Amino acid sequence: MNIVHCFDPEYLFGSAGQFIYDLNCIMDARERNFDVILQLGYTSSSIWGLLFPENVVIIYNMDGLEWQRAKYSKLTRRFLLYAERLAVRFSNFRIADSPVIQDYYLNKYNIGTEYIAYGADVFNSADEEVPRAFGVEPGDYLLLMARMEEENNIEMVLNGFRDSRTSRKMLVVGNFSNQHGQYLKNKFSGDARIVFVGAIFEQERLHSLKAFSFLYFHGHSTGGTNPSLLEAMASRALILAHDNAFNRNVLGGDAYYFSSAAGVREFVDGFVRGVAEEGMTGRNFEKVAERYSWPNVIGKYDRFILRSVFVFRNERNLVYRRYSRE
Numbered sequence: 028m029n030i031v032h033c034f035d036p037e038y039l040f041g042s043a044g045q046f047i048y049d050l051n052c053i054m055d056a057r058e059r060n061f062d063v064i065l066q067l068g069y070t071s072s073s074i075w076g077l078l079f080p081e082n083v084v085i086i087y088n089m090d091g092l093e094w095q096r097a098k099y100s101k102l103t104r105r106f107l108l109y110a111e112r113l114a115v116r117f118s119n120f121r122i123a124d125s126p127v128i129q130d131y132y133l134n135k136y137n138i139g140t141e142y143i144a145y146g147a148d149v150f151n152s153a154d155e156e157v158p159r160a161f162g163v164e165p166g167d168y169l170l171l172m173a174r175m176e177e178e179n180n181i182e183m184v185l186n187g188f189r190d191s192r193t194s195r196k197m198l199v200v201g202n203f204s205n206q207h208g209q210y211l212k213n214k215f216s217g218d219a220r221i222v223f224v225g226a227i228f229e230q231e232r233l234h235s236l237k238a239f240s241f242l243y244f245h246g247h248s249t250g251g252t253n254p255s256l257l258e259a260m261a262s263r264a265l266i267l268a269h270d271n272a273f274n275r276n277v278l279g280g281d282a283y284y285f286s287s288a289a290g291v292r293e294f295v296d297g298f299v300r301g302v303a304e305e306g307m308t309g310r311n312f313e314k315v316a317e318r319y320s321w322p323n324v325i326g327k328y329d330r331f332i333l334r335s336v337f338v339f340r341n342e343r344n345l346v347y348r349r350y351s352r353e
Contacts, residue, residue, distance in 0.1 A: 031055060045071040053078050063332055068093075069114035070107065076117030084339045086332065087118040089128060089140065091250030098176045098207070120335045122328075125251035127272045141331050146324035147257035149316050153238035154231065161224060163196050165239035169295070170264070172200040172233070172255065173246060175208030180246030180269050185215050187291025195220070195241060200233070202226040237262035241300065244291075245274065245282075252277055257319050260311035265304050267294060277314075281307040 033051040037044035049072040056064055057080045064083055066072055068090040079085055093099075094107035115121070115136050123129040123140040132140050155165040169188065173179040181199070188197050197220055203212050215221045227233055237243055243264035247253050248271050256277060259266055268274040270284035283298075285291045317323070 046074065050075050050078075053080075056080055056083075062336055065328075065332065066114075066118075069110050071110075073110045073113035073117060076113050079117060082343070084120065084332075084335050085118045086120045086122065086335060087114050088122040088124065088143075089114065089132065090124070092128065092131065095249045096176070096178050098178065119339055120331075122331070123251065125273055126276055128251050141327075143324060143327045143331065144319055145252040145254050145257060146319050146321040147254065147261045147315050148321065149261045149312060150234040150238065150258075150263075152231070153235045153262070155235070155239055157232050157235035158198075158239050161198055161222065161236075163198065163222075166241055168195055168240060169193075169197045169242045169244065170200070170236055170240035171197060171244040171246070172237070172259075175201050175203055175205055175211060177207060178247070178249050180248055181211055182214070183269075183288050184244045184246050184285075184291055185211065185221060186288035187285070188221065188295060189215060189218050190288070190292045191295040193220070193295050197221050198224050198236065198240075200224045200227055200236065234258070234262045237264040240264055242267055242295075242298070245269065247274070249273070252319070257315055260319075261315040263308040263312050265300065265308050266311070267291070278311065281310045281314075 033048060033055055035044060035048040035051075037048065040047070053072070053075050057078070061080065061083050063086060064080070065086045065088070067088045069087055070093060073087075089111075094104045094111060096104075099107065115132070115138060121132065121138065121140040122143050123132065124143060124145050126142055129140050129142050132138050158165050158168060171181060171184055173181060175181065185197070185199070199221060201208065203209060203223060203225065212223050216223070227236075237259050243259050243266050245253070245256050245259060245266055245268040247256065248269050250273060253273065256266070256268070256274065260278075266278060266282040268278055268282050268284055270286040274282070274284070283294060285294060
């Protein structure tokens with residue numbers, strides 16, 4: 028593997044700099060003899076589609092449905108939808124990490140996508156001292172871990188928890204430095220049961236917190252196969268997830284679901300964990316070990332890329348031979 032470093036001016040211009048960075052990468056790619064360019068997401072690269080190298084297979088992983096994210100303004104969401112259309116136009120093949128996203132592109136653009144999910148590593152070495160460092164006992168706390176964004180339904184979860192009668196604490200893990208994070212912290216800081224932990228980056232600590240939680244909340248409502256959800260499954264956490272097609276596609280019947288703050292409150296007040304839940308966490312763990320393992324995911328990418336090159340070259344040869352005869 029060779030890593031090529033292109034100039035990225037984001038430190039000067041903020042997020043707008045990624046458009047220049049992608050342009051620099053594309054111009055660099057034009058000078059190289061690539062067979063395939065695999066692009067993970069389209070937000071800032073698809074606008075340069077007319078500059079993509081010729082005779083190279085362009086594959087896009089279409090990522091989540093970015094224009095649906097509530098954190099963006101209406102103008103930004105309109106641009107993201109436009110960028111999505113450009114990615115469809117300028118790519119030869121496409122990957123979706125969720126069957127829900129597959130259906131979306133088939134229905135909206137009448138195009139096929141290859142389903143390849145995201146991946147995760149299973150976790151088997153939880154340390155029960157990790158939750159104790161945050162003032163809670165293993166198996167006796169609730170956990171919410173997410174980026175502080177509106178579409179992750181953190182406010183809905185915390186509203187429901189605040190209205191519940193439980194004496195258990197809720198650990199909230201995430202970076203609260205953004206506007207929505209500060210809003211949440213100010214709104215719920217009066218409830219002593221809600222502990223705002225802040226951001227944690229050490230993977231073993233994160234996995235241990237998930238593994239020993241009584242209940243893990245997953246509020247994400249958009250995107251594809253969510254990495255944090257797979258990681259919770261890989262830690263054998265018992266999951267209460269926001270009720271949407273993305274989460275149900277991954278979890279199926281091996282989780283509980285909520286769609287309102289009242290639903291969260293009712294579940295927290297009435298839930299008793301037993302033998303059935305151990306089966307649910309075990310099956311989710313096996314899904315990650317088999318269906319969502321990184322070797323499995325990488326193998327699917329490998330086979331799809333090779334197949335795409337074969338199809339691309341054959342189609343080009345057919346066009347060339349037809350043109351020559353004419």
